Amino acid sequence: MVSIWGSSKKQNSDDAVLQPQGSGEQSDSQRPYERGQEPTERTRLLPDHREGYLDPGDPSVSPYNLWSVRTLRFFSVLFLIISILWWLVLFVSIFISPPGLHTRGSGFFGFSYITLAVGNLLVALLFFATPSKAQQVSCLIISVLLLVNTIVIVAVPRLRVEEGWVGIASVLWATIIGAWTVLTDRVVEWGKREEEERLTGREETRRSLREWLAVLADNIVLDVLIIVIILISATLILRARDASLVPRGEKYYVDGDKYQVHLFCEGNATDSKGRRNPTVFIECGERPVEDSLALFAARALRNGAISRYCYWDRPGFGWSDNAPSPLSAGMVVDALSEALTRAGESGPWVLVSAGVGGIYSRIFAARHAKEVSGIFLIDALHEDLLYRVGSPGRGFLLWGRGIISPLGLDRLTGALFRGHTREDRVYGRSAQQGDKFIKAKLQENLVADSLSKNEVVASRAIQSKKTPLVVVSSGVEVRRDSQWERKQRDLTHLTTNLVAWDVVDKSPHEVWRTLKGREILEKRLKELSRA
DSSP states (O other): OOOTTSOOSSOOHHHHHHSOTTSSOOOTTTSBOOTTSOOOTTOBOSOOGGGTOOOTTOTTOOGGGSHHHHHHHHHHHHHHHHHHHHHHHHHHHTTSOOTTOOOSSOSHHHHHHHHHHHHHHHHHHHTTTSOOHHHHHHHHHHHHHHHHHHHHHHHSHHHHHHHHHHHHHHHHHHHHHHHHHHHHHHHHHHHHHHHHHHHHSSOOOOOOHHHHHHHHHHHHHHHHHHHHHHHHHHHHHHHHHHTTOOOSSEEEEETTTTEEEEEEEEEOSBOTTSOBOOEEEEEOOSSOGGGTHHHHHHHHHHTTSOSEEEEEOOTTSTTOOOOOSSOOHHHHHHHHHHHHHHHTOOOOEEEEEETTHHHHHHHHHHHTGGGEEEEEEESOOOGGGHHHHTOHHHHHHHHHHHHHGGGOHHHHHHHHHSOOOHHHHHTSTTGGGSHHHHHHHHHHHHHIIIIIHHHHHHHHHHOOTTSOEEEEEEHHHHHHOHHHHHHHHHHTTSSSOEEEEEEETTOOSSGGGSHHHHHHHHHHHHHHHTO
């Protein structure tokens, strides 16, 4: 037995621990490996901890030991908080426009850019301690693509106007965040290497399975972000291409010069004797007027059924800008009245509208009773059916479509594989896929069964009962929906001066799409203009 006061030349490993450094002999397992010696299974191959080195897997070997790395992480967290707050502001502005934050575009692109910035920062913080060259390259690609987006938005006047300072600030912030993540990853990589050399005696070139999984997950997420930015960039280029399409007519500032609306008129304002001709004013339904009733009106003008017609694009439709939210039907009519005044246009008006456009025409007719000489409703929506437009499910679907609209999945495939043109995307068959149009329909949905319904109900109460009225209904819709048929019948009682009510057999909701429908519409429009 060995005394606790002395030492023996033959001690076990436990006793050796109690000895001061340098006393006694070391066992094979304690003796570090020296060059020139033959190692055994008990030879220690890594440096001895007592010589000042740690195991590479020791938690103490971390880049967080460096104040520079900790400072970068602090600022990354700070930037993430700022980005999330800005994200919340832009999210709210989709539904309610805060003062000074209204953009004349949809706002969905700015929201997308700040979402990318938040995603980039989250990835950088989640995998902060596992830097990799692949991550740096991916973040650099993201930053360069976002810089290209910034240049395109600033260089194209139309995009610069639509995105406003909000969109430009969002894409510029996302670009800066992309460059910031490259910087932080490189600094962390340097700090990791420095700490490994200082604490373990060499740089660790191997990775654990956990680190490899972290690098894999990091790069998968970043690759997804790159694909998203490429799609957004392609859609932005399409928007720049569409901005070169010149509208017919003029654009006028409304609502305190917050946005512009497009107005077009054609025909003779007076007859040969100098008397003012009634002007047919067209209000579109569910789609832009240029691809619907405007074609019918131009044909009626050529055939001599009418002398003059005008139409406009509601906010968010065609060439018109998006209006601030919320936007009720009465607010839209106020914008129309202001645009007509600025354009120097005046009645008498024959109001022609289809679908949901009937709501806007009825409010206009009630507010300008002395200037309206006739109302023409083409399968118009009844106020009691506005709940269909304002259903929560439809609103959620429109919001979801708006969020993903900057990806341009439908518009890009249409342009690449279906031959869709600028005209198709601005006011034609692809217009409903655009972010501005979706924002306009979302605004319509949000207040359809509340503010808009109250306004149209009030307008019915003050509507002049002597105004001539024509109602044309779709035979298909009337037979398919009994409630629609009852409400069409009720619309014939808006005034006491009903000129005609026609149910066009085998005609769809857009009655003018059939030959019989066009003939009846042109006949009734001619009668109403001369009433």
